[in-house]
Amino acid sequence: MSRLLISLASLKGGVGKTTSAIHIAGHLSEKGRGGVAVVDRDRTRSATSWSRSGNLPFFVGTQDAAFKRADEFTTLVIDSRGGLENEELQEMAEASDFLLLPTNVEYMSLDAMAQTAEALGAMGNRAFGVLFTMARPGKRLDTARRVLEELGLPVLNATVRASEAFKDASEQSLLVRDVKTNKLAHKCWEDYGEVVQELFGRMEANA
Template identity: 40%
Template sequence: MIIAIASLKGGCSKTTTAIHLAAYLQKKAPTLLIDADKNRSALTWAKPEKLSFKVVSETAAPKYIKDYTHIVIDTQARPSPKDFEELADGCDLLVLPTTPRALDLDALAQTVDVLKQMGATFKILLTQVPPRSTAARDARKSLEELGLPVFKAEIKRLVAFERAPLLGTTIKNYPDARAKDGWSGYLAMGKEVLR
């Protein structure tokens, strides 16, 4: 399965989602994460070599792809319509992470408009959801009323998500009692991806 993580707006947990989805999928079958973002955030995260899956650049990917069952692509920031067209054609699912903030939802709406015209297969993931937030509930309701596919899973806003990359690990292995809540969101999301 080939899954691309994409967003028109930075700061929506694109790389975090790519890392954690790859960690989940690796438990099921060999998984490769391709870092196609110019920032190379996933490669930086993987430098300490503590992740359970392989991370390579887009340039190196052709050498490795044949050896993996699952491919996760951390796409470049702010893809163009042409980039989205190529992603839609080359992957089984586009995951669109977004926070429940108004500006992020506006950028998501622009992305969805482009993807609908292409007939792309995509699903929206609510990320950085604050505790006891009505904003997330309202965002989900609005997206569902528009008939858009939304993951049931939500990813909580936790400090551990900011600190785990510094250790080169997923939140599952981050030494913080609340980190398990963050991992449970990606665990639920992963199960939905493989349904």
């Protein structure tokens, strides 16, 4: 099985980057992608904190820890640090099979996303896409999608709903599929299933 590298980046915190990394890794593990690792490069170490109970079905650790066990992994999901410079983003995009840029519909998030994605697009790299997280169906989401698409940015059709189930999952150190305290937990898990399916489709198109 060939090695797969998916990276996640954002200029602004609080847009679901770590949540996305954890649940993309969860789906890849479920699909039998061999050894799956989330490489926690964020200063906050949110992914490492999420995994503290050892209940996740994949490895989570720092870059150094993952490097020491590199032979065990065929799939890497990188939870990058925030505030990357354009050059660093481009290097990450070039090293990755896909660079995913989570955002929400807030103006400041969209502004940061436009700057990030435009910089990548200007450098000729199309192996990236924008993912709307914490999404609620309605005019704000439709408008936000239209704004980014009019800028020529690749926006995933899949979105991830806003739900306290993700907070419950983090607090319980679980994947959201395993949360028993929120009736939307399974739907939230399915959202990321659609994200992963679309990622593979886009990677095939970019190959």
